Amino acid sequence: MAEHIEHAAHAHAAPTGFIRKYVFSLDHKVIGIQYYFLALASVFIGMFLSLLMRIHLVWPGVSLPLIGEIKPETYLSLLTMHGTFMVFFVLTTAPQSGFGNYFLPIQIGAPDMAFPVLNMLSFWTTFLAFLVAIAAFFVEGGAPLHGWTGYPPLSAVPSAGPGEALGADLWVLSIAIFCVASLMGALNFITTVLDLRCKGMSMMRMPLTVWAWFITAILGLLAFGVLLSAGILLLLDRNLGTSFFIPGGTVVNGTLLNHKGGSPLLWQHLFWFFGHPEVYIAILPGMGVASQLLSTFSRKPIFGYKAMVYAIMAIGGLGFVVWGHHMFMSGMSPYSAFAFSLMTMAIGVPSAIKTFNWLGTIWRGRVHFDSPMLFAVGFVSLFVSGGLSGPFLAQPLLDIYLHDTFFVVAHFHLIMGVAAIFGIFAGTYYWFPKMFGRMMNEALAQAHFWLTLIGTYAIFMPMHYEGMAARPRRYSQLTEVGWLQQLTGVEKFVTYAAFITIAAQFIFVFNLFWSMFKGKKATDNPWNATTLEWTTATPPPHDNFAGVTPTVYHGPYEYSVPGAPNDFVMQTDPTPHGGHVPSEDKPLAAE
Amino acid sequence: MPASLELEKHGGGGGGRVPPPRGGDGGGARGDDAPDFRERLNRYRLGMAIGLIGVIMVFVSLTSAFIVRQGTTTRDPNTGIETVDWLPITLPTSALVLNTLLLMASSVALEMARRSLKRQYAVAEAVGDSEAQAPAPWLAISVLLGAGFLAGQLFVWSELRRRGVYLPTNPSSSFFYLLTALHGVHLLGGMIALGYAQATAWFHRSIAQRLLVVDVTGIYWHFMALLWLYIFGLFQFVK
Ligand code: HEM
Ligand SMILES: [Cu+2]
Numbered sequence: 063m064a065e066h067i068e069h070a071a072h073a074h075a076a077p078t079g080f081i082r083k084y085v086f087s088l089d090h091k092v093i094g095i096q097y098y099f100l101a102l103a104s105v106f107i108g109m110f111l112s113l114l115m116r117i118h119l120v121w122p123g124v125s126l127p128l129i130g131e132i133k134p135e136t137y138l139s140l141l142t143m144h145g146t147f148m149v150f151f152v153l154t155t156a157p158q159s160g161f162g163n164y165f166l167p168i169q170i171g172a173p174d175m176a177f178p179v180l181n182m183l184s185f186w187t188t189f190l191a192f193l194v195a196i197a198a199f200f201v202e203g204g205a206p207l208h209g210w211t212g213y214p215p216l217s218a219v220p221s222a223g224p225g226e227a228l229g230a231d232l233w234v235l236s237i238a239i240f241c242v243a244s245l246m247g248a249l250n251f252i253t254t255v256l257d258l259r260c261k262g263m264s265m266m267r268m269p270l271t272v273w274a275w276f277i278t279a280i281l282g283l284l285a286f287g288v289l290l291s292a293g294i295l296l297l298l299d300r301n302l303g304t305s306f307f308i309p310g311g312t313v314v315n316g317t318l319l320n321h322k323g324g325s326p327l328l329w330q331h332l333f334w335f336f337g338h339p340e341v342y343i344a345i346l347p348g349m350g351v352a353s354q355l356l357s358t359f360s361r362k363p364i365f366g367y368k369a370m371v372y373a374i375m376a377i378g379g380l381g382f383v384v385w386g387h388h389m390f391m392s393g394m395s396p397y398s399a400f401a402f403s404l405m406t407m408a409i410g411v412p413s414a415i416k417t418f419n420w421l422g423t424i425w426r427g428r429v430h431f432d433s434p435m436l437f438a439v440g441f442v443s444l445f446v447s448g449g450l451s452g453p454f455l456a457q458p459l460l461d462i463y464l465h466d467t468f469f470v471v472a473h474f475h476l477i478m479g480v481a482a483i484f485g486i487f488a489g490t491y492y493w494f495p496k497m498f499g500r501m502m503n504e505a506l507a508q509a510h511f512w513l514t515l516i517g518t519y520a521i522f523m524p525m526h527y528e529g530m531a532a533r534p535r536r537y538s539q540l541t542e543v544g545w546l547q548q549l550t551g552v553e554k555f556v557t558y559a560a561f562i563t564i565a566a567q568f569i570f571v572f573n574l575f576w577s578m579f580k581g582k583k584a585t586d587n588p589w590n591a592t593t594l595e596w597t598t599a600t601p602p603p604h605d606n607f608a609g610v611t612p613t614v615y616h617g618p619y620e621y622s623v624p625g626a627p628n629d630f631v632m633q634t635d636p637t638p639h640g641g642h643v644p645s646e647d648k649p650l651a652a653e
Numbered sequence: 654m655p656a657s658l659e660l661e662k663h664g665g666g667g668g669g670r671v672p673p674p675r676g677g678d679g680g681g682a683r684g685d686d687a688p689d690f691r692e693r694l695n696r697y698r699l700g701m702a703i704g705l706i707g708v709i710m711v712f713v714s715l716t717s718a719f720i721v722r723q724g725t726t727t728r729d730p731n732t733g734i735e736t737v738d739w740l741p742i743t744l745p746t747s748a749l750v751l752n753t754l755l756l757m758a759s760s761v762a763l764e765m766a767r768r769s770l771k772r773q774y775a776v777a778e779a780v781g782d783s784e785a786q787a788p789a790p791w792l793a794i795s796v797l798l799g800a801g802f803l804a805g806q807l808f809v810w811s812e813l814r815r816r817g818v819y820l821p822t823n824p825s826s827s828f829f830y831l832l833t834a835l836h837g838v839h840l841l842g843g844m845i846a847l848g849y850a851q852a853t854a855w856f857h858r859s860i861a862q863r864l865l866v867v868d869v870t871g872i873y874w875h876f877m878a879l880l881w882l883y884i885f886g887l888f889q890f891v892k
Contacts, residue, residue: 176696245707253700283703287710295718298831303821306718310727310738323738323824325725328718335714 076604086186088178089604093185094164095497100185100192101156101486102571104147107196109564111144116557120550122539137538138207139225143199145210146233148479149340150240151192156486157347158282159188159247162275165493166251168595169272171260171612173605176253180246187243194236198229206230209536211333212237214307214326215314218299222314231300234293241290244282251279260594262614266371267633269593269618270364273371274350277378278343284382285339292332299324327392334385341478342381345445346374348485349416352438352445354618355488356420358591359435360427361629363619365419373412373419380409390458391465399458406456413449417442428622433507434589437488440515441481447519448477451526466536469529472522480518487514487570494574495588499600500581506573510566517563524552590630593618597634690861697869705876708839712880715832719887722824741892742825745812749885752805759798760878763847766791767871770864777860792867795874796847799840806833825892832884840877846870 077083084092117124118132118140125131132140163181167174175181198205203224208217212234220227255276259268268276295306303320307329310322357364364370386394386402420442429435451473454460464470487510494502528549533540540546540553587596594614598607612634620631623639631640726735769789810833813819813826820830850866 177700245704249700249704249707252703253696257696257699283707284710287707288714291711291714291718294831294835295715298820298827304827305821305824306722306827311730323725323727325721328721328725331721332714332718 086182088174088182090163090167090175090178090181091497091602091606093181094160094162096185097155097163097188098160100189101152101160104151104155104192105483106567108144108147108152109567111140111147113560113564115140115144116560118538119540120554120557122541132538134538135207135224136204138209138223138536139199139205139229141536142207142209142225142233143195143205146195146237149210149344150237151188151195152486153344153478153482154240154244154340155188157351157482157489158251158275158278158343159184159244161271161351161486161489161493162251162278162347164497165595166272166275167254167258168598168602168606169269169593170255170258170263171594171607171614172254172258173607173611175250176258177250181250184243184246184250187239187246191236191239191243194232194239198225198232198236201228201232203227203229206233208233211337212296212329213333214296214299214324214329215309215312217329218296218307218324219312219314219319220300221317231297234296234300238290238293238297241286241293244286245290248279248282248286251275252283255279260612260614263633266368267614267617269350270353270367270370270374271347271350273374274346274353277374278346281339281343281346281378281381285336285343288332289336292329292336295332296329327389330389330392331385334388335382337388338385339378339381341474342377344478344482345485346378348441348482348488349374349445351485351489351492352420352441353416353423354593355434355438355492356423356442357619357621358589359430359432359438360424361430361621362423362427363617363621365422365425366415367617367619369415370419373415376412377409377416380405380412384409387456387461390461396458403456403458407453410449410453413445417446417449432491432589433502433504433511434488434492436508436511437484437491440511441484441488443515444476444481444484444518447523448473448475448481452477464529466534467529468525468533468535471535472525472529475522475525476518480522484514487511490574492589493595494577495584496595496600496602498578498581499584500577500579501584501588502577502581503573506569510569510573513566513569514563517559517566520559521556521563524556528552590628592616592620592630592632594633597632690865694865694868697865698872701869701872705873708876708880711835712832712883715828715835716887719828720891722828723891738823739825740823742818742823742829742888743816744829744888745809746889748805748809748812752802752809753881753885755798755805756802756878756881759795759802760875762791762795762798763867763871763874765789766795767864767867770860770867774860774864792847792851796844796851799844799847799874803837803840806837809833825888829888832887836877836881836884839880843870843874843877846873 077087077089082088087093087096114126114129114132115137117126118137123131163175203226206212206217206225206229207223208226208230216222216226217230217234220230255268255272259265295304298304299306299308299321305321305324307326308319308321308324309326310324312319312321353364353370384402384406386398387406390399390402424439431439451469455464455470455473491502491507494500529535531546531549533546533549540549584600586598586600589596594612595602597612613636614633615636616631616633618633620626620633620640622629623631626639626641628640635641723739724737725739726737728735769791810830813829818826820827846866847870850863850870853863853866
């Protein structure tokens, strides 16, 4: 392999002390793992809260050990914190900051992120945000009631309910801190991709995972600043008497508030200008992973690499002009509703391009259904199932009926929640050998996959029907409502399914930790994949390539190249067909 | 995108080795030596430019909030009449103009500091660190002028308070306090970076290190000056 050794002595030395190595580490790989475990802790918090909600929905009077009876306002706190942990600390954290941190530099042949110190700061700032969010549970009045979307006036008036006092302040603060951390992370990702690619790694030779992380970082850079300013305005309204969001004449608990003239809609605009790109921040990295895995495990090049790149860009770009589809009920002008509706439908085009390209990739491939591949296929399945309800919700006329029903809950859980989680699982099973040097147990992984796939469909599919039966969202007690009695059976079914699905996640966690210590030793390239992380040692050394900067000669998906001796050609292979030079061919030149 | 680096090639300045391929350098991010200085400078400039996009988004969204809030009406439930509660804020303009001049002067001083450091760096590269004479105290002047601007802003706030205009008095005053405070916080951050650059001189860190900080903070500082003009303009012309 033609790699050039180059001022290796210059590379920063690996740290030795425990604190510098594992706690305040500057190494992107350690930071990536830190993010990953933060997300893992958060997903269990989020799942636990959702289980409490599900229990309360079907047995409202039951008193749980340690927790007691769940009051209606407690249900709203659970709801808020469930959504907050899932969206921010799981879906924004694991796919982008976790895997992105670990593998983006390696996949472009860089020794680290562009700004390692900033990278460390981003993680610890995120961790601070996490602690502040946790603190909201334990203060007087408990966690806020306003949902992850934090709509004012509820979110802006401390006297509006028990959790709206200090708990809500901590919530806003946590989100604001999270925004700052994400901005620092985004800056680092973008600079790294633009400036640290190794020789030969042109933009169009980057793996689609890198493209996804790159575009996600751009979305983050443009979106988090907006949420940050909205958060600051909200904190001022809550604590310093301003009236950005609180309208005049607001009466809370019989008391007329002193605020006047604010606009609750202003919050909705700012929030959703962030919020819609945020759902793509959650899902794009999963799309990258799915593309990578479908190609690798079908032993075929990705179908339409360029189309995939442009589709990611189009989704990212259109994502900024559709936020109004969350606000059809706000009394907006029918003309703007129409425009938002049209733009939203337009996102269907690049999404369909991606879906068809994924199908085209596995079409007639020699598909290996290892666990990473199963989750990648599961990702596509969930993306399609969840995506199909999108065009319904995108039509104002239908949304007026479906808005704030469980139809929406079903839609966003499938397409954003669980699909992105499947992306995380796929990434975990795929990259675990590289990260920890051992293979995960395949039998457990397969069991985990089937239970999770069937379980999530069992939880979220019936919610569509409940939504069409006008079962409202964010309501704690349905058992008293006459016209919802008929749904009791479905509600019970969903709760049982949630129990089983959540239990199945313990298989995953067991597998994760067990394999870390007891798994079969992994080779450097267990999946016969082509990208740069598989050219280096397992786990990779401190500066990723042990002082050797790789040179890239190929695109990332050269599988089953005709005439090649292997069915994969490493990106670093200088020969046209992977170790096999027909007499008429000359070795390649790096671009 | 960062401007191309103006440091001219000077004999052996690059350490006399082949320039590394774009970005593929091992320790660039951490090392403190001259050889990959250009590369680091470009990387930091790029990072700063991208970071500023994030800052811009904060102020763009606040501007949109400013405009929306300005036009928000409240409907009286009894009479059905819609009223706007926004009252244009009357600012102590002469004080603000003075502040503006201070900030612009600070920007100019920082540019002077950067240029003299660049010259000092070139000399140090050619004849060795100890020979390069200390630059004029432009850096300190710039920080002082910046501090003057902040003090001036505080004076403007106290002046407004004296007139009974507080943060919650009217949405226009809310925005004024908020935008000036956010801008001030950003400036403080820049001053800390410049203070760090000054401190590296006392601790005999390399000139390259200082030039790097001053150059990149300079971009930030000039941007903050422009941002201030923008905010000032917003309150003068869109009130
Ligand atoms: C174990 C699987 C899960 C179950 C059983 C579950 C259950 C629930 C339930 C019962 C609600 C409340 C609906 C309502 O009353 O309005 C909810 C809301 C929500 N969930 Fe999940 N969830 C799960 C996983 C996830 C995941 C992976 C995400 C990541 C996106 C997520 C994000 C949300 C969000 C954003 C809300 C809305 C919160 C709000 O209205 O403010 N959930 N979930
Ligand atoms: Cu949306």
